[in-house]
Amino acid sequence: MIIVGETNQVRENVNDLSERGNAQSHGANVGLIGDKITIRGGRPLVGRIEVKGAKNLVTKAMVAALLGETPSILRDVPNISDVRIVRGLLEAHGVKVTEGDEPGSLQLDPVDVESAHYADIDAHAGSSRIPILFCGPLLHRLGEAFIPELGGCRIGDRPIDYHLEVLRKFGAVVEKQPDGIRMSAPNGLKGTKVELPYPSVGATEQVLLTAVRAEGITELKNAAIEPEIMDLINILQKMGAIITVDTDRVIRIEGVESLQGYQHRALFDRNEAASWAAAALATDGDIFVGGAKQAEMLTFLNVFRKVGGAFDIHDDGIRFYHPGGDLKPVIIETDVHPGFMTDWQQPLVIALTHAHGVSIVHETVYEQRFGFVDALVEMGATIQIHRECLGGHPCRFGQRNFNHSAVIAGPTKLVGADIEVPDLRGGFSHLIAALTAEGTSTVSNVGIISRGYENFITKLRLLGADFDLEG
Incomplete structure (x- = not known):
């Protein structure tokens, strides 16, 4: 207001x-x-x-490439340190990241995704909270995921409780360990109903990146609807996802068996x-x-x-x-x-x-x-x-x-x-x-x-x- x-x-x-x-x-x-x-x-x-592209969209779009079975191309990628952090994390997990078809574009090939070593994840993730969003895609691709302690700007409480609770609702097993948090999905991930106490952008992104390949339908209430969220939905739809957005902050996602790569020019x-x-x-x-x-x-x-x-x-x-x-x-x-x-x-x-x-x-x-x-x-x-x-x-x-x-x-x-x-x-x-x-x-x-x-x-x-x- x-x-x-x-x-x-x-x-x-x-x-x-x-x-x-x-x-x-x-x-x-x-x-x-x-x-x-x-x-x-x-x-x-x-x-x-x-x-160029929005920091709050580009880094999430790069993570979304993990969900595809073919390479993705993202355009208008800014030369900022958060992008370099995500690139390093993707490469640590076996994603081949190369310069794209025009200046400021990246090609992300997830064909050879693999588990990363703790030292590699920790080396890249120390100053960013983005690793929490890797969990859903990695659980789909590998059946497991790991995140170290998270950083980010000290501007207030940014708990990852929303994220962990969301992943548990999808069926993830979350284990807190001294070096970080390990997750597994022994029975796969299933669609669920989630209502956020606050329209958190990060939690909404977590639901989207996890639900698109979860079995069944996911309903998210009190979702964030920022332009960067809507652009992420555009990307996921290009990949083959089925997502509807209602006017009352309710997002519904019908899980699909597989997704393909995308080509997208990021929102400014x-x-x-x-x-x-x-x-x-x-x-x-x-x-x-x-x-x-x-x-x-x-x-x-x-x-x-x-x-x-x-x-x-x-x-x-x-x-x-x-x-x-x-x-x-x-x-x-x-x-x-x-x-x-x-x-x-x-x-x-x-x-x-x-x-x-x-x-x-x-x-x-x-x-x-x-x-x-x-x-x-x-x-x-x-x-x-x-x-x-x-x-x-x-x-x-x-x-x-x-x-x-x-x-x-x-x-x-x-x-x-x-x-x-x-x-x-x-x-x-x-x-x-x-x-x-x-x-x-x-x-x-x-x-x-x-x-x-x-x-x-x-x-x-x-x-x-x-x-x-x-x-």
Whole structure:
């Protein structure tokens, strides 16, 4: 719930910059873990960048290839570390992963799938939660699966209990061991009925990837229906799955005996697009985000306009810019789709520090997503964090002592500071803060940002940011 002129010369300059940047874009994020960026703020970000497939879809689509009996081709795959993690896990299980028929595409051949060694799984999976989604497909293919301890951003409780309970319902035997969790399916997997207490994206993906080859019919109630979920359903249907989606968050899957490979161009990354949009607004900039689409960003675009930002919809992307004048405060409550995404609020908070008045952000998806605010306060922002549910209806975090509401008073002027990146979206928000601040900021541990932002160093250069990268 939410309460509350591009010139030809610019396009020519941006296109020229894009062509010069493409030569150095591949692998630009590799090796950034622990590295620092020294940013001299105060410059508007101006230019054009491109976004590829969504992190939250591409990695799951790669896992889905395990279910096929023939190779799959996935296009618009971003060069991010989460993709490299999944690729390593697939290769550890015998999947042959090669470059596809065009730049940014992968061919995934699962013909020789085999059990992986613990050391190989652990080496690749340490910083990601994606291995839990391997379980259903591996149980179908091999009759067994193993996952080590899981990582991911520390933004709140992300229990795998949903996943384990779902797999048990399908008939999996789950054994917790000192080195991780081992699973088997001695009698195969059977369709079942699942009702989620919360429309979890990860649990919905687990059900889909497990049910498509389970014997019988699976009914999932209170399912997540994010665009990335719907695109995963599109992929599974291409493979031969039978899936229906009702308007009341009920998904029904009729299991089939076998699936084939797919060819698919991934949905664009709406989270990355929104992050660059927020950067344009906060820096008084003008950024054309190539590949962004209106339909999947409808809710974000409404809020962006309410704050005072402007945008132009084009066939090949969306131009986001600050049109001049004062930014306006808003009250936002994050929610599952079609609500305002939790991944959108952190970058937008930086722009809200420039708004004239008091804004409220009520976080209802992750209970610890305001850890990035401490650095902003150090930089001069006026932000207070509260345990109460502010700005909307009471949520599941109310009365549980979680600091999940933020009050942002503005406008405030940010000043340079030394910052350490806490998580993916918070880290990008810190970059935006440093870009808007007076003086020099040093942002460390920026490698986390490469989990979800392809070649963000090159993109910052293309947009005219003033910074140095330190190894």
